[in-house]
Amino acid sequence: MFFLKELPTRETLERYHERFPGMRPDVVMEALVLMKKGSLLIRSLDEYFTRHGLSQLRYMILVVIDRQPDRDEMTVTELAANLDVSKPVMTRTLKGLIEDGFIDVSVGADDRRVKLVRLTKAARDKLAAILPGYYETIQAAMKRLEEDHA
Template identity: 85%
Template sequence: MFFLKELPTRETLERYHKRFPGMRPEVIEEALHLMKKGSLLIRRLDEYFTGQGLSQLRYLILVVIDRQPDRDEMTVTELAANLDVSKPVMTRTLKGLIEDGYIDIAVHDKDRRVKLVRLTDKARAKLAAILPGYYETIQAAMEQLEADRA
């Protein structure tokens, strides 16, 4: 999250440039605007997912499994490799998804230590219901970004 509500002015960045000549004010200004817009988008998405009864992490776990083109399951290790969360957070989140009926976990046929995570029909229906709004939220944010640049 980017918590700075008011970005530094160009004049402020120019003053810093005098103190730190290697700094390029135009690049820093663009980056700060991008960080602020990204943070606002993340907040909008968090609000959207909350309204849908999910967190962003719960959504991401479901969609990462769903987007696999040739299979309908992933190992917990694969999920962890795709998401930047700690093992305890992943374990807790998967437990909640099981309790809510969004995923099932099975043991691998050949290696009983490997846990396979599968989406339930309820999860597939949930994704089908929320993906349009998810894409609309992102699209609206990008359209606003384009309008701000014009």
């Protein structure tokens, strides 16, 4: 999360450039603007998911499984490889999704140590209900970004 509400002025960055000649004010300003806008988008998405009883991580787990073109389940290892979270966080989040009826977990047929995660009908219905608003939120943020650069 980016917590800086007011970005530094061009003059401030120029003063830093005098102290640290390797710092390029234009590049730093562009990065700060990008981080702030990205942070605002993440906050908007957090608020959106909260209104729908999810977190970004819970949503991401559901959508990563849902987007698989040729199958309807993934292993916990595959999920972890697709999401940048620790094993304890993944385990805790999967447990919550099971309790809420969004996923079922079974063991692999060939290797009982393998845990297979599958979406339930409730999860598919939830995604169908929230994906339009998710895309609208992203598109609105991009429109604001374009307007700011116009």
